[in-house]
Amino acid sequence: MKQVSAATPSVKQLSRVNRSRHMLSRLRRDKWMYVLLLPGLLYFIVFKYVPMWGALLAFKNYQPFVGFWKSEWVGFEHFRLFFDNPEFTMLLRNTLILSLYNLVFFFPAPIILALLLNEVRLAFYKRVIQTMIYVPHFISMVIVASLTYVFLTTEGGIVNELLLKYTGDKIDFLSSTEWFRPLIILQTIWKECGFGTILFLAALAGVDVEQYEAATVDGAGRWRKLWHITLPAIRSTIVILLILRMGHVLDNGFEQIYLMLNPLNREVAEVFDTYVYMMGITQGAFSYSTAVGLFKAVVGVILVLGTNHLAKRFGQTGIY
Template sequence: MSVTARLKRDRWIYFLMAPGLLYFIIFKYVPMWGLLISFQDYQPYLGFWKSPWIGFENYRMFFGNMEFGMLLRNTLVLSFYNLVFYFPVPIVLALLMNEVRRLVFKRAVQTLIYVPHFISMVIVASLTYVLLTTQGGVVNGLLEKHTGSSIDFLTSPGWFRPLIIAQTIWKESGFGTIIFLAALAGVDIEQYEAAYMDGANRWRQLWHITLPSIRNTIVILLILRMGDVLDNGFEQIYLMLNPLNREVAEVFDTYVYMMGITQGAFSYSTAVGLFKGIVGVILVLGANWLAKRFGQSGIY
Protein backbone atom coordinates (compact mmCIF):
# COMPACT_ATOMS: atom_id res chain seq x y z
CA MET A 1 0.00 0.00 0.00
CA SER A 2 1.35 3.43 -0.97
CA VAL A 3 1.98 6.24 1.49
CA THR A 4 -0.87 8.26 0.01
CA ALA A 5 -3.28 5.36 0.41
CA ARG A 6 -2.23 4.84 4.05
CA LEU A 7 -2.65 8.54 4.79
CA LYS A 8 -6.12 8.49 3.26
CA ARG A 9 -7.06 5.34 5.15
CA ASP A 10 -5.85 6.64 8.52
CA ARG A 11 -6.81 10.30 8.02
CA TRP A 12 -9.09 10.39 11.07
CA ILE A 13 -6.33 9.02 13.29
CA TYR A 14 -4.02 11.80 12.12
CA PHE A 15 -6.83 14.29 12.63
CA LEU A 16 -7.19 13.17 16.25
CA MET A 17 -3.41 13.34 16.67
CA ALA A 18 -3.18 16.90 15.32
CA PRO A 19 -4.09 18.83 18.54
CA GLY A 20 -1.44 17.01 20.57
CA LEU A 21 1.11 17.47 17.82
CA LEU A 22 0.36 21.19 17.57
CA TYR A 23 0.66 21.52 21.34
CA PHE A 24 4.17 20.09 21.34
CA ILE A 25 5.24 22.14 18.33
CA ILE A 26 3.93 25.45 19.68
CA PHE A 27 4.72 25.09 23.38
CA LYS A 28 7.72 22.73 23.37
CA TYR A 29 9.72 23.07 20.17
CA VAL A 30 9.19 26.69 19.08
CA PRO A 31 10.27 28.09 22.50
CA MET A 32 13.60 26.27 22.13
CA TRP A 33 14.81 29.24 20.08
CA GLY A 34 14.75 31.16 23.33
CA LEU A 35 17.64 29.04 24.60
CA LEU A 36 19.92 31.19 22.48
CA ILE A 37 19.64 34.02 24.99
CA SER A 38 21.83 31.93 27.32
CA PHE A 39 24.68 33.01 25.03
CA GLN A 40 23.63 36.67 25.20
CA ASP A 41 23.51 39.47 27.69
CA TYR A 42 19.81 39.67 27.00
CA GLN A 43 18.21 43.06 27.50
CA PRO A 44 14.40 43.17 27.09
CA TYR A 45 14.42 46.68 25.65
CA LEU A 46 16.96 45.64 22.98
CA GLY A 47 15.14 42.45 22.11
CA PHE A 48 16.39 39.07 20.98
CA TRP A 49 18.29 40.20 17.89
CA LYS A 50 20.00 43.30 19.24
CA SER A 51 21.14 42.03 22.63
CA PRO A 52 24.95 41.55 22.71
CA TRP A 53 26.39 38.04 22.35
CA ILE A 54 28.75 37.00 25.17
CA GLY A 55 29.36 33.33 24.33
CA PHE A 56 29.75 31.01 27.30
CA GLU A 57 30.12 33.77 29.90
CA ASN A 58 26.82 32.87 31.62
CA TYR A 59 27.93 29.25 31.93
CA ARG A 60 31.31 30.27 33.34
CA MET A 61 29.53 32.44 35.90
CA PHE A 62 27.20 29.58 36.80
CA PHE A 63 29.86 26.90 37.23
CA GLY A 64 32.09 29.32 39.09
CA ASN A 65 29.32 30.41 41.43
CA MET A 66 29.89 29.43 45.07
CA GLU A 67 26.28 28.20 45.23
CA PHE A 68 26.69 25.72 42.36
CA GLY A 69 27.94 22.97 44.69
CA MET A 70 25.06 23.52 47.10
CA LEU A 71 22.48 23.46 44.31
CA LEU A 72 23.92 20.33 42.74
CA ARG A 73 24.14 18.52 46.09
CA ASN A 74 20.60 19.41 47.16
CA THR A 75 19.13 18.48 43.78
CA LEU A 76 20.94 15.14 43.54
CA VAL A 77 20.16 14.16 47.15
CA LEU A 78 16.44 14.83 46.69
CA SER A 79 16.43 12.91 43.40
CA PHE A 80 18.27 10.01 45.04
CA TYR A 81 15.74 9.93 47.88
CA ASN A 82 12.91 9.94 45.36
CA LEU A 83 14.42 7.00 43.50
CA VAL A 84 15.05 5.00 46.67
CA PHE A 85 11.91 5.78 48.68
CA TYR A 86 9.23 6.92 46.21
CA PHE A 87 9.87 4.99 42.98
CA PRO A 88 9.27 1.50 44.48
CA VAL A 89 6.05 2.51 46.30
CA PRO A 90 3.72 2.51 43.23
CA ILE A 91 5.14 -0.89 42.26
CA VAL A 92 4.47 -2.34 45.70
CA LEU A 93 0.97 -0.83 45.80
CA ALA A 94 0.17 -2.23 42.36
CA LEU A 95 1.39 -5.69 43.40
CA LEU A 96 -0.71 -5.57 46.57
CA MET A 97 -3.85 -4.43 44.76
CA ASN A 98 -3.32 -7.07 42.12
CA GLU A 99 -3.64 -9.69 44.86
CA VAL A 100 -6.98 -8.33 46.08
CA ARG A 101 -9.85 -10.53 44.93
CA ARG A 102 -12.82 -8.50 46.26
CA LEU A 103 -13.54 -6.14 43.38
CA VAL A 104 -15.54 -3.65 45.48
CA PHE A 105 -12.76 -3.33 48.05
CA LYS A 106 -10.13 -3.04 45.32
CA ARG A 107 -11.96 -0.20 43.57
CA ALA A 108 -12.54 1.62 46.86
CA VAL A 109 -8.83 1.46 47.70
CA GLN A 110 -7.86 2.59 44.19
CA THR A 111 -10.14 5.60 44.47
CA LEU A 112 -8.77 6.57 47.88
CA ILE A 113 -5.15 6.44 46.79
CA TYR A 114 -5.83 8.20 43.45
CA VAL A 115 -7.51 11.24 45.03
CA PRO A 116 -4.36 12.94 46.44
CA HIS A 117 -2.92 13.28 42.91
CA PHE A 118 -5.68 15.75 42.04
CA ILE A 119 -5.08 17.93 45.10
CA SER A 120 -3.10 21.08 44.40
CA MET A 121 0.41 21.20 45.84
CA VAL A 122 -0.62 24.48 47.47
CA ILE A 123 -3.24 22.54 49.45
CA VAL A 124 -0.70 19.85 50.31
CA ALA A 125 1.74 22.46 51.62
CA SER A 126 -1.06 24.14 53.57
CA LEU A 127 -2.07 20.82 55.16
CA THR A 128 1.57 20.19 56.04
CA TYR A 129 1.74 23.60 57.69
CA VAL A 130 -1.48 23.08 59.64
CA LEU A 131 -0.31 19.69 60.90
CA LEU A 132 3.31 20.53 61.70
CA THR A 133 3.57 24.20 62.63
CA THR A 134 4.70 24.96 66.17
CA GLN A 135 1.92 27.56 66.50
CA GLY A 136 -1.09 25.32 67.09
CA GLY A 137 -0.12 22.47 64.79
CA VAL A 138 -1.89 19.16 65.41
CA VAL A 139 1.28 17.06 65.57
CA ASN A 140 3.20 19.49 67.76
CA GLY A 141 0.12 19.85 69.96
CA LEU A 142 0.20 16.11 70.62
CA LEU A 143 3.96 16.18 71.18
CA GLU A 144 3.68 19.00 73.68
CA LYS A 145 0.88 17.21 75.48
CA HIS A 146 2.79 13.94 75.86
CA THR A 147 6.46 15.03 75.91
CA GLY A 148 6.33 18.68 76.89
CA SER A 149 8.36 19.78 73.83
CA SER A 150 7.78 20.51 70.14
CA ILE A 151 9.78 20.04 66.93
CA ASP A 152 10.34 22.70 64.27
CA PHE A 153 9.48 20.46 61.34
CA LEU A 154 8.98 23.33 58.89
CA THR A 155 12.14 25.31 59.60
CA SER A 156 14.61 22.59 60.57
CA PRO A 157 17.00 21.66 57.71
CA GLY A 158 17.07 18.07 58.94
CA TRP A 159 13.32 17.63 58.43
CA PHE A 160 13.02 19.26 55.00
CA ARG A 161 13.92 16.27 52.84
CA PRO A 162 11.81 13.71 54.76
CA LEU A 163 8.82 16.07 54.47
CA ILE A 164 9.30 16.46 50.71
CA ILE A 165 9.56 12.70 50.17
CA ALA A 166 6.54 12.06 52.43
CA GLN A 167 4.46 14.59 50.47
CA THR A 168 5.49 13.03 47.16
CA ILE A 169 4.69 9.50 48.32
CA TRP A 170 1.29 10.51 49.69
CA LYS A 171 0.31 12.59 46.67
CA GLU A 172 1.65 10.62 43.70
CA SER A 173 2.04 6.96 44.69
CA GLY A 174 -1.58 6.01 44.06
CA PHE A 175 -1.73 7.61 40.64
CA GLY A 176 1.63 6.04 39.76
CA THR A 177 0.13 2.56 40.14
CA ILE A 178 -2.02 2.99 37.01
CA ILE A 179 0.74 2.01 34.57
CA PHE A 180 1.84 -0.96 36.67
CA LEU A 181 -1.74 -2.21 37.11
CA ALA A 182 -2.17 -1.98 33.34
CA ALA A 183 1.01 -4.03 32.89
CA LEU A 184 -0.19 -6.58 35.43
CA ALA A 185 -3.50 -6.91 33.59
CA GLY A 186 -1.58 -8.22 30.59
CA VAL A 187 0.04 -11.12 32.46
CA ASP A 188 -1.16 -14.49 31.11
CA ILE A 189 -3.39 -16.06 33.78
CA GLU A 190 -2.43 -19.52 32.57
CA GLN A 191 1.08 -19.00 33.96
CA TYR A 192 -0.37 -18.64 37.46
CA GLU A 193 -2.53 -21.72 36.98
CA ALA A 194 0.47 -23.76 35.83
CA ALA A 195 2.56 -22.48 38.76
CA TYR A 196 -0.22 -23.37 41.20
CA MET A 197 -0.42 -26.87 39.79
CA ASP A 198 3.34 -27.20 40.31
CA GLY A 199 2.95 -26.25 43.97
CA ALA A 200 4.15 -22.63 43.83
CA ASN A 201 2.70 -20.47 46.58
CA ARG A 202 1.71 -16.81 46.17
CA TRP A 203 5.20 -15.52 46.95
CA ARG A 204 6.77 -17.85 44.38
CA GLN A 205 4.24 -16.75 41.78
CA LEU A 206 4.98 -13.13 42.59
CA TRP A 207 8.74 -13.59 42.28
CA HIS A 208 8.85 -15.84 39.22
CA ILE A 209 5.83 -14.66 37.20
CA THR A 210 4.50 -11.25 38.25
CA LEU A 211 7.74 -9.31 38.66
CA PRO A 212 9.40 -10.66 35.47
CA SER A 213 6.23 -9.81 33.54
CA ILE A 214 6.39 -6.11 34.50
CA ARG A 215 10.19 -5.82 34.48
CA ASN A 216 10.28 -4.01 31.13
CA THR A 217 7.72 -1.47 32.37
CA ILE A 218 9.76 -0.84 35.51
CA VAL A 219 12.95 -0.39 33.50
CA ILE A 220 11.34 2.03 31.02
CA LEU A 221 9.87 4.19 33.79
CA LEU A 222 13.20 4.15 35.60
CA ILE A 223 14.97 5.32 32.44
CA LEU A 224 12.46 8.15 31.99
CA ARG A 225 12.86 9.02 35.66
CA MET A 226 16.59 9.48 35.12
CA GLY A 227 15.79 12.39 32.82
CA ASP A 228 14.25 14.21 35.79
CA VAL A 229 17.22 13.79 38.13
CA LEU A 230 17.88 17.54 38.08
CA ASP A 231 14.18 18.39 38.02
CA ASN A 232 12.70 18.16 41.51
CA GLY A 233 9.58 20.17 40.77
CA PHE A 234 9.46 23.90 41.39
CA GLU A 235 6.11 24.32 43.13
CA GLN A 236 6.59 21.81 45.93
CA ILE A 237 10.11 22.97 46.82
CA TYR A 238 9.21 26.65 46.57
CA LEU A 239 6.23 26.27 48.91
CA MET A 240 8.31 24.48 51.55
CA LEU A 241 11.41 26.69 51.16
CA ASN A 242 12.24 29.32 53.79
CA PRO A 243 15.41 31.16 54.88
CA LEU A 244 16.06 28.70 57.72
CA ASN A 245 16.14 25.55 55.57
CA ARG A 246 17.55 27.10 52.37
CA GLU A 247 20.92 25.37 52.76
CA VAL A 248 19.26 22.00 52.03
CA ALA A 249 16.16 23.19 50.15
CA GLU A 250 17.44 25.41 47.34
CA VAL A 251 17.55 23.44 44.08
CA PHE A 252 18.04 24.35 40.43
CA ASP A 253 14.32 24.90 39.84
CA THR A 254 13.92 27.46 42.61
CA TYR A 255 17.26 29.04 41.72
CA VAL A 256 16.14 29.59 38.13
CA TYR A 257 12.98 31.29 39.39
CA MET A 258 14.92 33.47 41.82
CA MET A 259 17.50 34.57 39.25
CA GLY A 260 15.23 34.80 36.21
CA ILE A 261 11.98 36.20 37.57
CA THR A 262 12.81 38.02 40.79
CA GLN A 263 16.21 39.38 39.71
CA GLY A 264 15.69 39.65 35.96
CA ALA A 265 18.81 37.66 34.98
CA PHE A 266 17.09 36.06 32.00
CA SER A 267 20.22 34.91 30.16
CA TYR A 268 21.83 33.48 33.28
CA SER A 269 18.73 31.57 34.36
CA THR A 270 18.29 30.22 30.81
CA ALA A 271 21.84 28.89 30.96
CA VAL A 272 20.98 27.07 34.19
CA GLY A 273 17.86 25.59 32.60
CA LEU A 274 19.77 24.45 29.51
CA PHE A 275 22.38 22.81 31.72
CA LYS A 276 19.60 20.85 33.44
CA GLY A 277 18.15 19.75 30.11
CA ILE A 278 21.48 18.57 28.70
CA VAL A 279 22.27 16.57 31.83
CA GLY A 280 18.79 15.00 31.68
CA VAL A 281 19.26 13.91 28.06
CA ILE A 282 22.68 12.41 28.87
CA LEU A 283 21.28 10.47 31.83
CA VAL A 284 18.34 9.13 29.79
CA LEU A 285 20.64 7.98 26.98
CA GLY A 286 23.08 6.46 29.45
CA ALA A 287 20.35 4.63 31.37
CA ASN A 288 18.86 3.36 28.12
CA TRP A 289 22.27 2.08 26.96
CA LEU A 290 22.82 0.38 30.31
CA ALA A 291 19.37 -1.24 30.21
CA LYS A 292 20.09 -2.69 26.76
CA ARG A 293 23.41 -4.05 27.99
CA PHE A 294 21.46 -6.00 30.60
CA GLY A 295 19.07 -7.40 28.00
CA GLN A 296 16.11 -5.03 28.47
CA SER A 297 14.26 -3.36 25.60
CA GLY A 298 14.81 0.25 26.69
CA ILE A 299 12.88 3.17 25.25
CA TYR A 300 14.18 2.89 21.67
Protein backbone atom coordinates in the same frame (compact mmCIF):
# COMPACT_ATOMS: atom_id res chain seq x y z
CA MET B 1 23.44 -5.85 -26.67
CA LYS B 2 20.12 -4.18 -26.43
CA GLN B 3 20.45 -0.61 -25.17
CA VAL B 4 18.13 0.59 -22.41
CA SER B 5 16.22 3.67 -23.48
CA ALA B 6 16.83 6.84 -21.46
CA ALA B 7 13.07 7.20 -21.12
CA THR B 8 12.76 3.79 -19.46
CA PRO B 9 12.39 4.24 -15.67
CA SER B 10 15.00 2.56 -13.51
CA VAL B 11 14.28 0.11 -10.71
CA LYS B 12 14.98 2.78 -8.09
CA GLN B 13 12.56 5.19 -9.75
CA LEU B 14 9.86 2.53 -9.91
CA SER B 15 10.44 1.68 -6.26
CA ARG B 16 10.17 5.37 -5.33
CA VAL B 17 6.93 5.74 -7.30
CA ASN B 18 5.46 2.63 -5.64
CA ARG B 19 6.36 3.95 -2.18
CA SER B 20 4.75 7.29 -2.97
CA ARG B 21 1.57 5.61 -4.21
CA HIS B 22 1.49 3.38 -1.13
CA MET B 23 1.91 6.39 1.15
CA LEU B 24 -0.86 8.32 -0.62
CA SER B 25 -3.20 5.33 -0.38
CA ARG B 26 -2.48 5.07 3.36
CA LEU B 27 -3.12 8.80 3.79
CA ARG B 28 -6.48 8.50 2.01
CA ARG B 29 -7.41 5.39 3.96
CA ASP B 30 -6.44 6.74 7.40
CA LYS B 31 -7.10 10.44 6.79
CA TRP B 32 -9.31 10.84 9.88
CA MET B 33 -6.68 9.26 12.08
CA TYR B 34 -4.18 11.87 10.90
CA VAL B 35 -6.74 14.61 11.53
CA LEU B 36 -7.03 13.37 15.12
CA LEU B 37 -3.22 13.50 15.33
CA LEU B 38 -3.08 17.19 14.40
CA PRO B 39 -4.03 18.75 17.81
CA GLY B 40 -1.35 16.77 19.65
CA LEU B 41 1.19 17.50 16.91
CA LEU B 42 0.42 21.22 17.00
CA TYR B 43 0.71 21.21 20.79
CA PHE B 44 4.24 19.79 20.68
CA ILE B 45 5.30 22.10 17.86
CA VAL B 46 3.97 25.29 19.48
CA PHE B 47 4.75 24.61 23.14
CA LYS B 48 7.75 22.26 22.98
CA TYR B 49 9.77 22.83 19.78
CA VAL B 50 9.23 26.53 19.02
CA PRO B 51 10.29 27.61 22.57
CA MET B 52 13.60 25.81 22.01
CA TRP B 53 14.64 28.86 20.00
CA GLY B 54 14.65 30.76 23.29
CA ALA B 55 17.59 28.64 24.48
CA LEU B 56 19.80 31.07 22.53
CA LEU B 57 19.25 33.50 25.42
CA ALA B 58 21.78 31.43 27.38
CA PHE B 59 24.49 32.60 24.94
CA LYS B 60 23.46 36.26 24.86
CA ASN B 61 23.47 39.12 27.34
CA TYR B 62 19.75 39.67 26.85
CA GLN B 63 18.46 43.20 27.40
CA PRO B 64 14.66 43.55 27.10
CA PHE B 65 14.86 47.12 25.72
CA VAL B 66 17.44 46.15 23.11
CA GLY B 67 15.62 43.02 21.95
CA PHE B 68 16.49 39.40 21.32
CA TRP B 69 18.43 39.84 18.09
CA LYS B 70 20.39 42.97 19.04
CA SER B 71 21.49 41.71 22.46
CA GLU B 72 25.22 41.07 22.78
CA TRP B 73 26.46 37.53 22.05
CA VAL B 74 28.60 36.34 25.00
CA GLY B 75 28.99 32.63 24.25
CA PHE B 76 29.52 30.45 27.32
CA GLU B 77 30.05 33.36 29.73
CA HIS B 78 26.87 32.67 31.73
CA PHE B 79 27.77 29.00 32.09
CA ARG B 80 31.20 29.98 33.39
CA LEU B 81 29.66 32.35 35.92
CA PHE B 82 27.24 29.65 37.03
CA PHE B 83 29.91 26.98 37.53
CA ASP B 84 32.17 29.45 39.37
CA ASN B 85 29.32 30.56 41.62
CA PRO B 86 29.89 29.40 45.25
CA GLU B 87 26.21 28.38 45.39
CA PHE B 88 26.61 25.88 42.52
CA THR B 89 27.93 23.17 44.87
CA MET B 90 25.06 23.70 47.31
CA LEU B 91 22.44 23.61 44.53
CA LEU B 92 23.94 20.47 42.97
CA ARG B 93 24.18 18.70 46.34
CA ASN B 94 20.61 19.54 47.38
CA THR B 95 19.17 18.59 43.98
CA LEU B 96 21.03 15.27 43.77
CA ILE B 97 20.18 14.27 47.35
CA LEU B 98 16.47 14.93 46.80
CA SER B 99 16.58 13.00 43.51
CA LEU B 100 18.34 10.10 45.25
CA TYR B 101 15.67 10.08 47.97
CA ASN B 102 13.01 10.02 45.26
CA LEU B 103 14.64 7.10 43.49
CA VAL B 104 15.15 5.10 46.68
CA PHE B 105 11.87 5.79 48.48
CA PHE B 106 9.29 7.13 46.03
CA PHE B 107 10.06 5.22 42.83
CA PRO B 108 9.52 1.73 44.34
CA ALA B 109 6.39 2.84 46.28
CA PRO B 110 3.90 2.62 43.35
CA ILE B 111 5.38 -0.76 42.37
CA ILE B 112 4.91 -2.17 45.88
CA LEU B 113 1.40 -0.70 46.11
CA ALA B 114 0.45 -2.15 42.71
CA LEU B 115 1.70 -5.59 43.78
CA LEU B 116 -0.35 -5.37 46.98
CA LEU B 117 -3.47 -4.28 45.09
CA ASN B 118 -2.96 -7.12 42.64
CA GLU B 119 -3.32 -9.57 45.53
CA VAL B 120 -6.76 -8.19 46.50
CA ARG B 121 -9.26 -10.67 45.14
CA LEU B 122 -12.54 -8.88 45.96
CA ALA B 123 -13.18 -6.45 43.10
CA PHE B 124 -15.33 -4.10 45.21
CA TYR B 125 -12.66 -3.52 47.86
CA LYS B 126 -10.01 -3.20 45.18
CA ARG B 127 -11.96 -0.43 43.39
CA VAL B 128 -12.62 1.40 46.67
CA ILE B 129 -8.93 1.31 47.64
CA GLN B 130 -7.85 2.45 44.17
CA THR B 131 -10.26 5.39 44.28
CA MET B 132 -9.03 6.46 47.72
CA ILE B 133 -5.36 6.39 46.76
CA TYR B 134 -5.95 8.16 43.41
CA VAL B 135 -7.65 11.20 44.98
CA PRO B 136 -4.51 12.92 46.42
CA HIS B 137 -3.08 13.23 42.89
CA PHE B 138 -5.81 15.73 42.01
CA ILE B 139 -5.19 17.89 45.08
CA SER B 140 -3.18 21.05 44.42
CA MET B 141 0.32 21.18 45.88
CA VAL B 142 -0.70 24.45 47.54
CA ILE B 143 -3.33 22.52 49.49
CA VAL B 144 -0.79 19.82 50.38
CA ALA B 145 1.65 22.44 51.69
CA SER B 146 -1.17 24.10 53.63
CA LEU B 147 -2.17 20.80 55.22
CA THR B 148 1.47 20.16 56.12
CA TYR B 149 1.62 23.56 57.80
CA VAL B 150 -1.63 22.98 59.71
CA PHE B 151 -0.45 19.63 61.04
CA LEU B 152 3.18 20.48 61.78
CA THR B 153 3.34 24.13 62.81
CA THR B 154 4.57 24.80 66.33
CA GLU B 155 1.71 27.28 66.83
CA GLY B 156 -1.16 24.87 67.44
CA GLY B 157 -0.24 22.14 64.97
CA ILE B 158 -1.90 18.80 65.75
CA VAL B 159 1.34 16.82 65.66
CA ASN B 160 3.23 19.25 67.88
CA GLU B 161 0.33 19.45 70.32
CA LEU B 162 0.45 15.67 70.69
CA LEU B 163 4.25 15.76 71.09
CA LEU B 164 3.93 18.44 73.74
CA LYS B 165 1.31 16.41 75.59
CA TYR B 166 3.25 13.13 75.63
CA THR B 167 6.88 14.27 75.54
CA GLY B 168 6.74 17.83 76.85
CA ASP B 169 8.59 19.18 73.82
CA LYS B 170 7.91 20.42 70.29
CA ILE B 171 9.76 19.93 67.01
CA ASP B 172 10.01 22.74 64.47
CA PHE B 173 9.44 20.53 61.42
CA LEU B 174 8.86 23.38 58.96
CA SER B 175 12.10 25.24 59.64
CA SER B 176 14.34 22.29 60.44
CA THR B 177 17.09 21.38 57.96
CA GLU B 178 16.94 17.76 59.18
CA TRP B 179 13.21 17.37 58.50
CA PHE B 180 12.91 19.19 55.16
CA ARG B 181 13.89 16.29 52.89
CA PRO B 182 11.80 13.64 54.71
CA LEU B 183 8.79 15.97 54.52
CA ILE B 184 9.24 16.47 50.77
CA ILE B 185 9.47 12.71 50.15
CA LEU B 186 6.46 11.97 52.38
CA GLN B 187 4.41 14.60 50.56
CA THR B 188 5.39 13.13 47.19
CA ILE B 189 4.58 9.58 48.23
CA TRP B 190 1.20 10.54 49.68
CA LYS B 191 0.22 12.64 46.65
CA GLU B 192 1.55 10.64 43.70
CA CYS B 193 2.02 7.05 44.84
CA GLY B 194 -1.56 5.93 44.18
CA PHE B 195 -1.75 7.51 40.74
CA GLY B 196 1.59 5.98 39.83
CA THR B 197 0.16 2.47 40.22
CA ILE B 198 -2.02 2.84 37.09
CA LEU B 199 0.67 1.75 34.63
CA PHE B 200 1.79 -1.17 36.78
CA LEU B 201 -1.76 -2.40 37.34
CA ALA B 202 -2.38 -2.18 33.58
CA ALA B 203 0.73 -4.28 32.97
CA LEU B 204 -0.37 -6.81 35.60
CA ALA B 205 -3.81 -7.06 34.01
CA GLY B 206 -2.19 -8.56 30.92
CA VAL B 207 -0.61 -11.49 32.77
CA ASP B 208 -2.08 -14.81 31.71
CA VAL B 209 -4.04 -16.29 34.63
CA GLU B 210 -3.04 -19.78 33.48
CA GLN B 211 0.53 -19.04 34.55
CA TYR B 212 -0.62 -18.59 38.15
CA GLU B 213 -2.74 -21.75 37.92
CA ALA B 214 0.19 -23.75 36.55
CA ALA B 215 2.44 -22.39 39.30
CA THR B 216 -0.15 -23.41 41.92
CA VAL B 217 -0.24 -26.93 40.51
CA ASP B 218 3.56 -27.05 40.74
CA GLY B 219 3.32 -26.11 44.42
CA ALA B 220 4.54 -22.51 44.17
CA GLY B 221 3.48 -20.16 46.96
CA ARG B 222 2.65 -16.48 46.72
CA TRP B 223 6.26 -15.31 46.99
CA ARG B 224 7.35 -17.70 44.22
CA LYS B 225 4.53 -16.48 41.98
CA LEU B 226 5.46 -12.88 42.75
CA TRP B 227 9.12 -13.43 41.92
CA HIS B 228 8.76 -15.63 38.84
CA ILE B 229 5.50 -14.37 37.27
CA THR B 230 4.34 -11.00 38.58
CA LEU B 231 7.64 -9.09 38.66
CA PRO B 232 8.79 -10.27 35.20
CA ALA B 233 5.41 -9.11 33.85
CA ILE B 234 6.07 -5.49 34.88
CA ARG B 235 9.85 -5.49 34.49
CA SER B 236 9.81 -3.70 31.12
CA THR B 237 7.44 -1.05 32.50
CA ILE B 238 9.73 -0.50 35.51
CA VAL B 239 12.78 -0.12 33.27
CA ILE B 240 11.09 2.37 30.92
CA LEU B 241 9.80 4.50 33.80
CA LEU B 242 13.25 4.41 35.42
CA ILE B 243 14.84 5.63 32.19
CA LEU B 244 12.35 8.48 31.95
CA ARG B 245 12.82 9.28 35.64
CA MET B 246 16.57 9.70 35.10
CA GLY B 247 15.80 12.63 32.83
CA HIS B 248 14.39 14.47 35.86
CA VAL B 249 17.34 13.94 38.21
CA LEU B 250 18.01 17.70 38.24
CA ASP B 251 14.31 18.52 38.22
CA ASN B 252 12.75 18.27 41.68
CA GLY B 253 9.60 20.21 40.93
CA PHE B 254 9.46 23.95 41.51
CA GLU B 255 6.06 24.35 43.19
CA GLN B 256 6.53 21.88 46.04
CA ILE B 257 10.05 23.05 46.94
CA TYR B 258 9.11 26.73 46.68
CA LEU B 259 6.12 26.32 48.99
CA MET B 260 8.20 24.52 51.64
CA LEU B 261 11.26 26.79 51.30
CA ASN B 262 12.03 29.41 53.94
CA PRO B 263 15.16 31.31 55.07
CA LEU B 264 15.80 28.84 57.90
CA ASN B 265 15.94 25.70 55.74
CA ARG B 266 17.34 27.29 52.55
CA GLU B 267 20.70 25.57 53.09
CA VAL B 268 19.15 22.19 52.23
CA ALA B 269 16.04 23.36 50.33
CA GLU B 270 17.38 25.56 47.53
CA VAL B 271 17.54 23.58 44.27
CA PHE B 272 18.03 24.44 40.60
CA ASP B 273 14.30 25.00 40.00
CA THR B 274 13.89 27.60 42.74
CA TYR B 275 17.25 29.17 41.84
CA VAL B 276 16.13 29.67 38.22
CA TYR B 277 12.95 31.35 39.46
CA MET B 278 14.86 33.61 41.85
CA MET B 279 17.45 34.68 39.27
CA GLY B 280 15.17 34.89 36.24
CA ILE B 281 11.91 36.29 37.63
CA THR B 282 12.78 38.17 40.80
CA GLN B 283 16.19 39.50 39.68
CA GLY B 284 15.65 39.74 35.93
CA ALA B 285 18.78 37.76 34.95
CA PHE B 286 17.05 36.14 31.99
CA SER B 287 20.14 34.94 30.14
CA TYR B 288 21.79 33.59 33.27
CA SER B 289 18.68 31.65 34.37
CA THR B 290 18.25 30.30 30.82
CA ALA B 291 21.81 28.99 30.98
CA VAL B 292 21.00 27.19 34.24
CA GLY B 293 17.86 25.68 32.72
CA LEU B 294 19.77 24.60 29.59
CA PHE B 295 22.41 22.94 31.78
CA LYS B 296 19.65 20.95 33.50
CA ALA B 297 18.16 19.91 30.16
CA VAL B 298 21.49 18.75 28.71
CA VAL B 299 22.30 16.68 31.82
CA GLY B 300 18.80 15.15 31.67
CA VAL B 301 19.24 14.12 28.02
CA ILE B 302 22.65 12.58 28.74
CA LEU B 303 21.27 10.59 31.69
CA VAL B 304 18.30 9.33 29.66
CA LEU B 305 20.51 8.20 26.77
CA GLY B 306 23.04 6.61 29.14
CA THR B 307 20.39 4.76 31.16
CA ASN B 308 18.69 3.59 27.97
CA HIS B 309 22.02 2.26 26.67
CA LEU B 310 22.67 0.39 29.92
CA ALA B 311 19.16 -1.08 29.88
CA LYS B 312 19.72 -2.43 26.38
CA ARG B 313 23.13 -3.80 27.34
CA PHE B 314 21.42 -5.84 30.07
CA GLY B 315 18.82 -7.18 27.64
CA GLN B 316 15.94 -4.90 28.67
CA THR B 317 13.59 -2.92 26.46
CA GLY B 318 14.60 0.72 26.12
CA ILE B 319 12.61 3.75 25.03
CA TYR B 320 13.93 3.47 21.48
